Amino acid sequence: MKTFKNIALTLLSSTLFFACSSDDDNNTSTAKANANVTFDARVGSADFALDTPYTINGTSYQFDGLRYWIGNVEFVNANNETVAFEDSYFLMEETKAVAVQEGDFTYPAKKRETFGLNNLPVGNYTKIRFTVGVDAVYNDNLSLQAGELSQLNGMTNISWMWHTSYIFSSLKGKNTASNQAITVETGLNANYRTVEITLATPFEVKANQVNTLGLNVDVAKIVDGIDLAATPTVSASTPTVMTAVANNFRDKVFSVKSVE
Incomplete structure (x- = not known):
């Protein structure tokens, strides 16, 4: 017994x-965890800062503002499964104050390189995807809101189309030798781009710790192959050049800095 x-x-x-x-x-x-994604703006190997001269393609420039929309973030894990943060829009920027709505409102000077994501499943991730710009659903109808999209941040433009749409990216400054102002902007649905970055070192997301993926943003690559002397203003009136800038954002601007 x-x-x-x-x-x-x-x-x-x-x-x-x-x-x-x-x-x-x-x-x-x-299990879920929180994660930060940091976009470290640089010019080559130098840290990006406003009102600081940089030599790009043999010409000296300094900048008043860098702004761009990051959206629809996705992580792909080691099993090739995708975790999507749909309708997630974040305005990354280093800018002086911006006059909005013909000066009726002032968007304050701001520097923002990091955003946080909640409830990312723990595990190893081998890719990150995100978009630069605003997808057609929201770009064609500004009354719809998602993430940080707003008409009060100075990132809309009424002159590009028959209705107001978002500016996807904006780089403003001047040629320091000639004092020629430069404005390099992208927008319009055709220039909405998806970026995919494969991580040589997997992003290991763990519970109960700060998980951070760092990306470099090379400002010089935004204007790679662009003759700013011939085209100091890039906008919808220069569609071929605008498309080239959008492609630079997709193919050249972003790279992995660190995985923590």
């Missing part, structure tokens, strides 16, 4: 252990 009781207790203990282990496994597989 004692042997039978011992066997029964052993089986019961094993059952309880298995149940607890299964619960732990389930909790681990469904």
Whole structure:
């Protein structure tokens, strides 16, 4: 009888252990964490700062503002499964104060290089995807809101189309030698771009810690291949050049800085 009781207790203990282990496994597989994504603006190897001269393609420039929309962030894990943060829009910027609505409102000077994402499942991620710009659903109808989209941030333009639409990216400054002002902007639905970056070192997201993925943003690459002396203002009136800038954002501007 004692042997039978011992066997029964052993089986019961094993059952309880298995149940607890299964619960732990389930909790681990469904655990969520918070993550930060940082976009570190640079000019080549130098840190980007306003009112600071930089030599780009043999010409000296200094800048008054850098602004661009990052949206629809996705992470791809080691199993090729995608975690999507749909309708997530973040305005990344380093800018002086911006007059909005013909000066009726002033958007304050601001520097913002990081945004946070909540409830990212723990695990290893091998790719990040995001868009530069605003997708057609929101770009064609500014009464719809998602993420940080707003008409009060000075990132809309009524002159590009028959209705107001968003400016996707904006780089403003001047040629320091000639004092020629430069404005390099993208917009319009055709210039909405998706960026995909493969991470050589997986982004390991763990619970109960700060998880940070750092990306470099090379401002010089925004105007790579662009003759700013010939086209100091890039806008819808220069569609070929605007498309080239949009492609630069997709193909050249972003790279991995750090995975923590």
